[in-house]
Amino acid sequence: MKKSLVALALMGAFSGAYAQSSVVIYGTLDAGLSKRTGTTVAEGKRDNNKLGFRGVEDLGSGLKALFQLEIRYEPDTGVIESTTRPLFQGQSRVGLQGDFGTLRLGRGLTAFQETSTAFEPWSGMPAVAGYQTDLQVAGYSSDPLSAPGNSGNRFSNAIFYNTPVIAGIFQFNATIATKEANGNAAIVGRGTTAAPQFPANTAAQVSPYSLSATATTGPFAAYAAYERNAVETKLWSVGASFKPINELKLMGSYQKQDQDNSVLINPVTKAWLIGANYTIGAGLVRAGYGQKTPDNALASPAIAKTKQFSLGYDYNLSPRTYLYVDGTRKKATAAATFNFYSVGIHHNF
Numbered sequence: 001m002k003k004s005l006v007a008l009a010l011m012g013a014f015s016g017a018y019a020q021s022s023v024v025i026y027g028t029l030d031a032g033l034s035k036r037t038g039t040t041v042a043e044g045k046r047d048n049n050k051l052g053f054r055g056v057e058d059l060g061s062g063l064k065a066l067f068q069l070e071i072r073y074e075p076d077t078g079v080i081e082s083t084t085r086p087l088f089q090g091q092s093r094v095g096l097q098g099d100f101g102t103l104r105l106g107r108g109l110t111a112f113q114e115t116s117t118a119f120e121p122w123s124g125m126p127a128v129a130g131y132q133t134d135l136q137v138a139g140y141s142s143d144p145l146s147a148p149g150n151s152g153n154r155f156s157n158a159i160f161y162n163t164p165v166i167a168g169i170f171q172f173n174a175t176i177a178t179k180e181a182n183g184n185a186a187i188v189g190r191g192t193t194a195a196p197q198f199p200a201n202t203a204a205q206v207s208p209y210s211l212s213a214t215a216t217t218g219p220f221a222a223y224a225a226y227e228r229n230a231v232e233t234k235l236w237s238v239g240a241s242f243k244p245i246n247e248l249k250l251m252g253s254y255q256k257q258d259q260d261n262s263v264l265i266n267p268v269t270k271a272w273l274i275g276a277n278y279t280i281g282a283g284l285v286r287a288g289y290g291q292k293t294p295d296n297a298l299a300s301p302a303i304a305k306t307k308q309f310s311l312g313y314d315y316n317l318s319p320r321t322y323l324y325v326d327g328t329r330k331k332a333t334a335a336a337t338f339n340f341y342s343v344g345i346h347h348n349f
Helices: 002-019 111-119
Strands: 021-036 042-044 050-060 063-072 091-098 101-109 154-162 170-177 209-217 220-228 234-245 248-258 268-280 283-293 306-316 321-331 337-348
Touching: 063 101, 091 154, 101 111, 111 170, 111 209, 111 220, 111 234, 111 248
Parallel strands: none
Antiparallel strands: 021 042, 021 050, 021 337, 050 063, 063 091, 091 101, 101 154, 154 170, 170 209, 209 220, 220 234, 234 248, 248 268, 268 283, 283 306, 306 321, 321 337
């Protein structure tokens, strides 16, 4: 009898715990056809395709435990996104949330990379027509010491902190990573091929960190951010947006990258962009123009100025599904100038 009572009590306790927990399965399917100057038509994508698991458990007294795991994949072949990338490429974080804010550990977008996407006309999607993965980061990588081909806008082995929204306006965000080696290929930097500055699978010289602050009041929003990566490259960025009417959002940002610790020639890269989103009925127009100078990847005394103009359109078939078309012209040098067009379908679940 006593054993039965104990069993019933335990079942009741666990049932109560489960009742206060929730797990959501979510994801994105994005596929289309694209054409770039000098290439044939190919199947591609505008956004990352992902399968995610997000959970929250109410611990009582205003405290919550939370986790999020996100897999990336390619819908045209069904394979995991890039064979060199981790299974949970998007993010893998667990943490606590309460009156103190949100504290998480694991892998995810840095404070700067996560904040800046709201100030870019393609909302940070890695579309060729978008700006966030190149111009809005001034060619910068948050994670240069990761495996070749890996994402450049995340920290692994990191701690993430977001304050509560203060006075309904301000929020501060911070990310700091450890110095652990993450499988990088050798980086010559200021060394030589025989003696690279950063040998393969080297540990970071410093602990990378990222800071951002946002302010939102009425139709106006702004951010400022600073980040230092594992090879001591530094990035400063500021941006703002304004909605003169509900249907129109204007935005712009400026960023400066300093690679003085690892680049001998042209260590500073500056970039800026302006953009707009305009809602017309069931459609959304995306437009932007930006410049980046110099492009240090050329490893030359010559300064190559990248110029990009992009125009896109989304047509909503439902709250979860839309069709899209993008066009862009990007010019760095005569050999690196191209037009790009794509059409596709995007579905959220």
